[in-house]
Amino acid sequence: MEIIFPVVDISAVSPQIALVTSAILVLVLGLFDGMRRVILYIAVGLLAICGIVATSAWGGEARAFSDLSAMAVLDDFTIFSTLIFIAGGILTILISVSYAEHRRIDRGEYYALILFAISGMSLMAASVNLFTFFLSLEVLSISLYVLIGIEYQKSESNESALKYFLLGAFASGFILYGIALIYGGTGSTDFAAISDQTSGGSNLLVLAGLGLLLVGIGFKISMAPFHSWTPDVYQGAPTPISAFMSTGSKAAGFAVLVRVFVSVFPQMRPDWVPLLSGLAVLTIAVGNLVALVQTDLKRLLAYSSIAHAGYMLLAIVAGGPEGSASILFYLLIYTLMNMAAFGVIAVLSAKGDTCHGLTDIAGLAKRHPIPAMVMAVAMFSLAGIPPTAGFVAKFYIFTALIQTDHITLAIIGVLFSGVSLFYYLRVIVWMYMKDAPISVVTPSVRLSIGGVAAICVSALAIIQLGIAPSYLIEMAQQAVSLLQ
Amino acid sequence: MVYLPLILLVIVVVILALTIITLSSFVGRKKEYFEKLASYECGVPIQDTARKNFSVKFYLIAILFILFDVEIIYMYPWAVVFKDLHLFGAAAMGVFFLMLVVGFVYEWKRGALEWD
Numbered sequence: 001m002e003i004i005f006p007v008v009d010i011s012a013v014s015p016q017i018a019l020v021t022s023a024i025l026v027l028v029l030g031l032f033d034g035m036r037r038v039i040l041y042i043a044v045g046l047l048a049i050c051g052i053v054a055t056s057a058w059g060g061e062a063r064a065f066s067d068l069s070a071m072a073v074l075d076d077f078t079i080f081s082t083l084i085f086i087a088g089g090i091l092t093i094l095i096s097v098s099y100a101e102h103r104r105i106d107r108g109e110y111y112a113l114i115l116f117a118i119s120g121m122s123l124m125a126a127s128v129n130l131f132t133f134f135l136s137l138e139v140l141s142i143s144l145y146v147l148i149g150i151e152y153q154k155s156e157s158n159e160s161a162l163k164y165f166l167l168g169a170f171a172s173g174f175i176l177y178g179i180a181l182i183y184g185g186t187g188s189t190d191f192a193a194i195s196d197q198t199s200g201g202s203n204l205l206v207l208a209g210l211g212l213l214l215v216g217i218g219f220k221i222s223m224a225p226f227h228s229w230t231p232d233v234y235q236g237a238p239t240p241i242s243a244f245m246s247t248g249s250k251a252a253g254f255a256v257l258v259r260v261f262v263s264v265f266p267q268m269r270p271d272w273v274p275l276l277s278g279l280a281v282l283t284i285a286v287g288n289l290v291a292l293v294q295t296d297l298k299r300l301l302a303y304s305s306i307a308h309a310g311y312m313l314l315a316i317v318a319g320g321p322e323g324s325a326s327i328l329f330y331l332l333i334y335t336l337m338n339m340a341a342f343g344v345i346a347v348l349s350a351k352g353d354t355c356h357g358l359t360d361i362a363g364l365a366k367r368h369p370i371p372a373m374v375m376a377v378a379m380f381s382l383a384g385i386p387p388t389a390g391f392v393a394k395f396y397i398f399t400a401l402i403q404t405d406h407i408t409l410a411i412i413g414v415l416f417s418g419v420s421l422f423y424y425l426r427v428i429v430w431m432y433m434k435d436a437p438i439s440v441v442t443p444s445v446r447l448s449i450g451g452v453a454a455i456c457v458s459a460l461a462i463i464q465l466g467i468a469p470s471y472l473i474e475m476a477q478q479a480v481s482l483l484q
Numbered sequence: 485m486v487y488l489p490l491i492l493l494v495i496v497v498v499i500l501a502l503t504i505i506t507l508s509s510f511v512g513r514k515k516e517y518f519e520k521l522a523s524y525e526c527g528v529p530i531q532d533t534a535r536k537n538f539s540v541k542f543y544l545i546a547i548l549f550i551l552f553d554v555e556i557i558y559m560y561p562w563a564v565v566f567k568d569l570h571l572f573g574a575a576a577m578g579v580f581f582l583m584l585v586v587g588f589v590y591e592w593k594r595g596a597l598e599w600d
C-alpha cells in the first residue's frame with residue numbers, strides 16, 4: 001500500500017500550538033487547589049509568551065502548514081490578528097479578576113476556556129481551507145458556549161448560553177451547507193484552488209455557497225438581520241465574557257471574511273458587493289437606531305457593537321489593500337474600546353452590585369473618578385471623536401471607501417456615526433452631570449487593582465493611538481500586503 | 485430519465501409496504517396480553533414507567549462514555565495501517581492520545597468518575 005506523506009511545517013502553526021499548549025497547561029494546573037490564587041497570572045504570562053512566539057515570525061514569508069493542501073498559513077495577517085486576540089484575552093482575564101472571584105467562577109476552566117477560544121480564533125485567522133476554518137470556528141464556539149453559561153447558578157447566564165448555543169448550532173449548519181455547495185461548484189475546499197476555479201466568472205453554485213457562508217459568519221459577527229441574539233446574550237453572560245465575545249470572536253469572524261471575500265472571491269466582486277453593501281447599511285442602521293432607546297448599559301454596548309460590525313463590513317465592500325488594512329486597524333482599536341467600556345462595568349459590578357442601568361452610573365464621576373474617566377474615553381472613541389483612536393479608525397475606513405468610489409456608503413456611514421453620538425454622549429452625561437439618587441449612594445467599594453490597571457491601559461492606548469497611529473497603520477498595511 | 489427505475493422501485497416499495505401493513509392489521513389474528521404489550525426492557529420484566537426522574541449523574545457518565553468511545557474509533561483505522569505510517573503516524577497519534585489523556589486526567593481529578 002502506498003501512502004503519500006504530507007511534508008508538514010510545524011513552525012507554520014507555532015502560535016496556535018503555543019496557545020493550545022498554554023490552554024492545556026492552565027487546565028491541568030487549575031485542578032490543584034493551591035493554584036486558585038495564581039492561575040490567572042499564569043494564564044496572563046502564558047498568553048504573553050504566545051504573543052512573543054507569534055511576533056517572532058513577523059515580517060517573514062508566508063509559510064503554509066502542509067504541502068498537500070495549505071490548511072493554515074503563518075503570514076503577517078495571521079500574526080497581526082493573533083496579537084489582537086491575545087491582547088483581548090489578557091485584558092479579559094485582568095478585568096475578570098475580582099468579578100470571577102466574587103462569583104466563584106475563577107477556576108482553572110474559566111481561564112483555560114478563554115485560552116482555548118483564543119487558539120480557535122488564531123487558527124481561524126490562519127485558515128486557508130474551509131475545513132480548517134470550520135474546525136477552528138467550532139473550537140471557538142464551543143468554548144464560548146461554556147463560558148457564557150459558566151455562572152450556572154444564575155438563570156440569565158443559562159438562558160444566554162442556551163440561546164447562543166441553539167442559534168450558533170444553526171449558524172454552523174449554514175456554514176457547512178455553504179462549504180458543501182462551494183465544494184460542489186469548485187471541487188475543492190482549499191482557498192487557492194477555489195480562487196483559481198472561480199476566476200472565469202460567477203458560478204451559481206459557488207455564489208449560493210458563498211451566501212450561506214455569509215449567513216453563518218454574519219451570525220458570529222452579529223450582522224443584521226442575524227444580530228437579534230447579540231443584546232440578549234451580552235446582557236446575560238458574565239460581563240468580562242461579553243467583552244471577550246464582542247471583541248475576540250467578532251475579530252476572528254472578520255479575519256475570515258477578509259480572507260474569503262477579499263482574497264478568495266475577488267473575481268466575483270460584482271456579485272457580492274451590492275449584497276454586502278446593503279447588509280452593511282442595514283447593520284449600521286439597526287445598531288445605531290435601536291441603541292438610541294436602550295437604558296441598559298450592556299444592551300447599549302451590544303447594539304453599538306452591531307453598528308461597529310456594520311462599519312467594518314463597509315471596509316470589506318471597499319476591498320483592496322486599503323480596505324483590508326483598515327479592518328485590521330479598526331479591529332484592534334475596537335477591541336481596546338470595547339474592553340475599556342465593558343471593563344468599567346465589570347470592575348464596578350465586581351462585588352456583586354449590579355451596574356447595568358443608566359441610573360446605576362448616575363454621578364459615577366464623583367464616586368469612582370477613574371472608571372468614569374475611562375468610560376468617557378471609551379465612549380468618545382466609540383463615537384469617533386478626535387483625538388481618540390476611534391476617530392482615526394473610522395476615518396481610515398471612510399477614506400478607503402471614498403478612494404474606491406463608494407461615496408454614498410461613506411456618507412451614510414458618517415451620518416449614522418453622527419446619530420450614534422446621542423447615545424454615547426448620554427452615558428457621559430449620566431456619569432458627569434447627574435447626581436446619584438439616594439438609593440444608589442453606596443459606600444464606595446474597593447476596586448480590584450488588576451481590573452483598574454487593565455481599563456486604564458486600554459484608555460491610555462486609545463488616546464495614544466489616536467494621537468500617533470501611523471506605526472500601527474503601517475503594520476496593518478504590511479499585514480495585508482501578502483493577501484492579494 | 486436514468487432515475488426512472490429508481491422512482492418505480494420507490495413507488496412499488498411504498499405500495500407493497502402499505503398493502504402488507506393494512507392487510508395484516510385487518511386480516512391477522514390478534515391476541516393481546518400484558519407481556520406482549522409491555523415495553524421491551526432487555527428481556528427483563530418491566531420495572532416501572534420510563535417517565536420518571538433519574539439521577540443527573542447518569543447523564544455525566546453517558547457524556548463521558550460517548551466522548552471516549554468516539555475518540556477510540558479514530559484509533560482503529562490508524563492501527564490497521566500502523567506499519568505503513570511509520571514514525572509520522574505514531575507521532576500524530578501520540579499528540580492525539582496526549583490530549584485524550586489530559587481530558588481523562590481532568591475528569592478524574594475533578595471527580596466526575598466518583599458517584600457521590
